[in-house]
Amino acid sequence: MSVQDIQEEIISEFSFFGDWMEKYEYIIDLGKNLPIIDVQYKDEDHLIKGCQSQVWLQAELKGDEVQFTADSDAIITKGIIALLIRVLSGQSPKDIAEADLYFIDQIGLREHLSPTRSNGLLSMVKQMKIYGLALQQVKS
Amino acid sequence: MLNPSIISGKIDFDRIRADFPLLQREMNGKPLVFLDSAASSQKPRQVLDALQHYYTHLNANVHRGVYKLSQEATDAFESGRRAAARFINAGSEREVIFVRGTSEGINLVASSFGRKFFKPGAEILITGMEHHSNIVPWQLACEQTGAVLKVVPVTDSGEIEIDVFENMLSDRTALVAAVHVSNALGTVNPVEEMIRLAHARAIPVLIDGAQAVPHMRVDVQALDADFYVFSAHKMLGPTGFGILYGKEKWLEQMPPYQGGGEMIKTVTFEKTTYNELPFKFEAGTPDISGAIGLEAAINYMEKIGLDNIQAREHELLQYGLDQLSGIDGIRFYGAAKQKASVISFLLDGVHPFDLGTLLDKMGIAVRTGHHCTQPLMARFGIPGTVRASLALYNSTEDLDQLAAGVIRAGNMLR
Known part of the structure; x- marks a missing residue:
């Protein structure tokens, strides 16, 4: 599925939630079920420091696709990471570098990717795109 | 449960709440429960009116x-200085320097006093519960002068031990810089005793009073503080304005902090002479409205009475602790015997960021994180806490909402 198709799928899923509680219960569930990052990558090199919560991100090129794994010490941050990984993991480096992640806005989570939130998520998205750019060059 | 409309003494605090227009707002569709006054307090209509009045009727540059x-603008501005001097019982208006806030006040002393008095090997003694604002300026001064920073350790209850403090004072100590009330824990430090012990060795003391002046009567002469610093915006006044109180004998000896207009007497390209106190430390056009807003805030607080405010907040603090303490897995940080208006806590197995995010969805504004006290959080081995901080306009209902919100969020997260 393309970056856009997955985003549309998520937007459609979120449209069924009646209120913020259902939405956050879902995000918390996603956070709890996010596959745990390999412990060897949970180090300083893979750490994205936020003021409020911390994020670890690891990327790997498998064939033409980039596989991301990630973790956070905060469960809501982890849930949003799960969504970002669902959209970007398994995509080509080029599609990752060029991705317009409009779904975050559409499902009402923009506040979590604002620079003032400092939970590491905005830096994480930037880092994912940098991986996309860098891995494009590896390929070519 | 207590009667929800506690009335301390003769003051009707429900009517006081109505003076704060912002508290009528809704947040995420819920009535706002504002429990982050330690970061910045809300402002009563009286302060807002004073600011509006200044810009509508008085705006002009001062002292020019x-x-x-x-002349009218200057009178209103200098009236703010008199009010600030009265508020903390300064000996003279010459000892009241207008600054941008507590951080700038501390930076001023660290830079100016440091340049004059810190020698290589001299020690600056702070406590382990300082805000970054009362750590970093001293580290900068240490780098520039060769002085070294010493830290009085914090106990498990979030206090310092006075005999440990006393033992750390030495012939090398050039200055003590300590927080009056901890922003992260609410601990009220025994600053009067600390100053007495330091003065017994002729060591001057700077007190960071940012979290004290909104909540209690402060008398800098009774304390005998050499420097006392605070911000207007944490005590119902406008942002970007604060006070550095300093004893005249120190301020006279200290070199200027910044150069510019206002702080000079005469300027030639060969030699500039400086203005007298307090203007020597006030380069450039000051925040005129800040002084006027601060006076309105002081008048407002004095009308209610600092003792009444303190008693009211103590009741609220106790009420809040009672409501929260029954919650499964809650841990409080800061169990000092003397404590003011801050409840810092964690829920077992819950990240403070997650708890704060869900409370926000319920319209409850608390602070989460390290509260600009990373060394203190490291001492407790935690990434941060959830902090509910109180002001005179809070109610028992606010604390009921907080307790209910914490339970609800805890159920979602665990």
């Missing part, structure tokens, strides 16, 4: 014009 409007 011969014209009447400038």
Whole structure:
């Protein structure tokens, strides 16, 4: 599925939630079920420091696709990471570098990717795109 | 449960709440429960009106014009200085320096006093519960002068031990810089005793009073503080304005902090002479409205009475602790015997960021994180806490909402 198709799928899923509680219960569930990052990558090199919560991100090129794994010490941050990984993991480096992640806005989570939130998520998205750019060059 | 409309003494605090227009707002569709006053307090209509009045009727630069409007603006501005001097019982208005806030006040002393008095090997003694604002300026001064920073350790209850403090004072100690009330824990430090012990060795003391002045009567002469610093915006006044109180004997000896207009007497390209106190430390056009807003805030607090405010907040603090303490897995940080208006806590197995995010969805504004006290959080081995901080306009209902919100969020997260 393309970056856009997955985003549309998520937007459609979120449209069924009646209120913020259902939405956050879902995000918390996603956070709890996010596959745990390999412990060897949970180090300083893979750490994205936020003021409020911390994020670890690891990327790997498998064939033409980039596989991301990630973790956070905060469960809501982890849930949003799960969504970002669902959209970007398994995509080509080029599609990752060029991705317009409009779904975050559409499902009402923009506040979590604002620079003032400092939970590491905005830096994480930037880092994912940098991986996309860098891995494009590896390929070519 | 207590009667939800506690009335301390003769003051009707429900009516006081109505003076704060912002508290009528809704947040995420819920009535706002504002429990982050330690970060910045809300402002009563009286302060907002004073600011509006200044810009509508008095706006002109101060200490400059011969014209009447400038004179009126100067009078209103200097009236703010008199109010600030009265508020903390300063010996003279010459000892009241207008600054941008507590951080700038501390930076001023660290830079100016440090340049004059810190020698290589001299020690600056702080406590382990300082805000970054009362750590970093001293580290900068240490780098520049060769002085070294010493830290009085914090106990498990979030206090310092006075005999440990006393033992750390030495012939090398050039200055003590300590927080009056901890922003992260609410601990009220025994600053009067600390100052007495330091003065017994002729060591001057700076007190960071940012979290004290909104909540209790402060008398800098009774404390005998050499420097006392605070911000207007944490005590119902406007942002970007604060006070550095300093004893005249120190301020006279200290070199200027910044150069510019206002702080000079005469300027030639060969030699500049400096203005007298307090203007020597006030380069450039000051925040005129800040002084006027601060006076309105002081008048407001004095009308209610600092003792009444303190008693009211103590009741609220106790009420809040009672409501929260029954919650499964809650841990409080800061169990000092003397404590003011801050409840810092964690829920077992819950990240403070997650708890704060869900409370926000319920319209409850608390602070989460390290509260600009990373060394203190490291001492407790935690990434941060959830902090509910109180002001005179809070109610028992606010604390009921907080307790209910924490339970609800805890159920979602665990």
